[in-house]
Amino acid sequence: MTMAMAVALALLAVMLAALSWCVSPATAELTRLEHPVKDGAPLRLLVVGDWGRKAAYNQSRVAQQMGEVAEEMEIDFVVSTGDNFLEDGLAAVDDKAFHESFVDVYTAQSLQKPWYLGN
Numbered sequence: 001m002t003m004a005m006a007v008a009l010a011l012l013a014v015m016l017a018a019l020s021w022c023v024s025p026a027t028a029e030l031t032r033l034e035h036p037v038k039d040g041a042p043l044r045l046l047v048v049g050d051w052g053r054k055a056a057y058n059q060s061r062v063a064q065q066m067g068e069v070a071e072e073m074e075i076d077f078v079v080s081t082g083d084n085f086l087e088d089g090l091a092a093v094d095d096k097a098f099h100e101s102f103v104d105v106y107t108a109q110s111l112q113k114p115w116y117l118g119n
């Protein structure tokens with residue numbers, strides 16, 4: 001086998017592996033969340049994503065506005081779409097970033113509701 005053939009076979013193997021990764025069906029089921037609703041009341045929620053970090057990038061200003069809106073609307077919960085803990089995500093629930101960019105930022109009483117968090 002020549003060097004060129006070996007490289008070509010290696011590339012083909014990498015491409016096939018990538019292709020099989022792309023087309024293989026998801027094996028894990030999504031977690032189903034259920035949220036109780038008050039009888040006859042509309043569901044009220046806020047959605048936020050890519051929220052900044054350490055209260056910077058206007059995160060604290062948005063959090064304050066969210067608190068005011070949440071109080072006015074009497075929200076049921078908050079959905080976060082993700083892209084919140086850039087670049088490396090969280091190492092654990094006690095990760096410092098979780099406090100700096102979440103717990104210590106969304107402090108309004110009206111936001112102390114269930115949060116369904118993306119990454």
Ligand SMILES: *[C@@H]1O[C@H](CO)[C@@H](O)[C@H](O)[C@H]1NC(C)=O
Pocket residue numbers: 056057058
């Ligand atoms: C914060 O918001 C102000 C007002 O909209 C804007 O001018 C500024 O660029 C924002 N700062 C950051 C870091 O996004």
